[in-house]
Amino acid sequence: MTTTKGRGARGPRVLCVLDRGYRGAVEAQFFHALYGLLDLHEQFEQIDVALRGAAVTMAVEEDEYRPEVRLGTMVLDTLPDYRGSVRDLVEEGFAVYVDRSDVTALGFDPDRLVDGTTCLPSAELSLRWPEYDEVWFV
Amino acid sequence: MAGTMERRMWDLLLILTTAPHSSDVVTSALRLSQAVLDRGGSVRVWACGYATMMTQDTFGDTKLPNTRDPEGYYPSPSAVVQRMITDGEGRFGWISCTACTEERGSTHHIPQVRHRSPLRLATTVTSAKQTLYLGGA
Numbered sequence: 153m154t155t156t157k158g159r160g161a162r163g164p165r166v167l168c169v170l171d172r173g174y175r176g177a178v179e180a181q182f183f184h185a186l187y188g189l190l191d192l193h194e195q196f197e198q199i200d201v202a203l204r205g206a207a208v209t210m211a212v213e214e215d216e217y218r219p220e221v222r223l224g225t226m227v228l229d230t231l232p233d234y235r236g237s238v239r240d241l242v243e244e245g246f247a248v249y250v251d252r253s254d255v256t257a258l259g260f261d262p263d264r265l266v267d268g269t270t271c272l273p274s275a276e277l278s279l280r281w282p283e284y285d286e287v288w289f290v
Numbered sequence: 291m292a293g294t295m296e297r298r299m300w301d302l303l304l305i306l307t308t309a310p311h312s313s314d315v316v317t318s319a320l321r322l323s324q325a326v327l328d329r330g331g332s333v334r335v336w337a338c339g340y341a342t343m344m345t346q347d348t349f350g351d352t353k354l355p356n357t358r359d360p361e362g363y364y365p366s367p368s369a370v371v372q373r374m375i376t377d378g379e380g381r382f383g384w385i386s387c388t389a390c391t392e393e394r395g396s397t398h399h400i401p402q403v404r405h406r407s408p409l410r411l412a413t414t415v416t417s418a419k420q421t422l423y424l425g426g427a
Contacts, residue, residue: 177317224377
């Protein structure tokens with residue numbers, strides 16, 4: 153049966169799976185996938201995030217990278233800051249799952265992820281899907 | 291008898307067919323261009339496919355407001371390219387493929403962009419000492 157939700161009803165509980173890590177920098181700046189989730193999540197009952205593949209790098213802590221580049225006389229210090237966005241996700245109540253096998257396959261230490269994220273084996277990550285109404289591959 | 295016209299040689303031609311917002315290639319192309327400019331060289335970008343979207347004047351000078359930082363300044367892709375062309379003082383050029391422009395409907399370029407038919411691609415390649423093809427259309 154299909155039901156129509158009333159105006160103001162919140163959307164379903166969604167798990168957003170991100171596999172692709174690189175989606176532009178100069179052209180994207182703040183307007184990247186995690187920004188979209190942060191911006192839209194109040195419309196939904198719940199949105200959580202699962203990072204897999206190269207996207208796990210968004211949750212890897214590091215101290216040296218500065219998201220800026222100089223082009224001509226312009227210093228563009230507004231490039232995507234994925235770690236900062238993952239921290240924002242955690243702070244705003246998202247569950248952020250990170251695929252452990254992808255973290256280690258890329259040579260990163262699972263103990264060096266952004267605080268508040270949850271590092272899980274791939275199979276265990278998949279077992280969480282039924283907890284959601286929908287799973288989106290972002 | 292008419293004399294022969296001397297063609298300008300560019301140090302580097304980047305044929306950019308990667309769509310913006312799809313990977314790091316557009317940023318890499320701009321960084322590579324800047325590195326060549328910093329060494330006194332000249333660079334021309336031939337934008338194909340959705341890369342022709344980079345220079346649309348419909349962007350305006352800035353991106354849409356960042357709801358999490360409404361006062362922040364975020365230059366649009368066309369503003370970045372425009373600045374590089376201006377700052378390059380003739381050493382940085384941007385060509386938009388007319389066929390891809392028509393095909394993608396990206397027909398409103400900033401005035402600094404040159405429009406070229408794909409029939410002139412080979413001529414453009416021979417006008418550069420080196421060519422890098424950055425694919426992904």
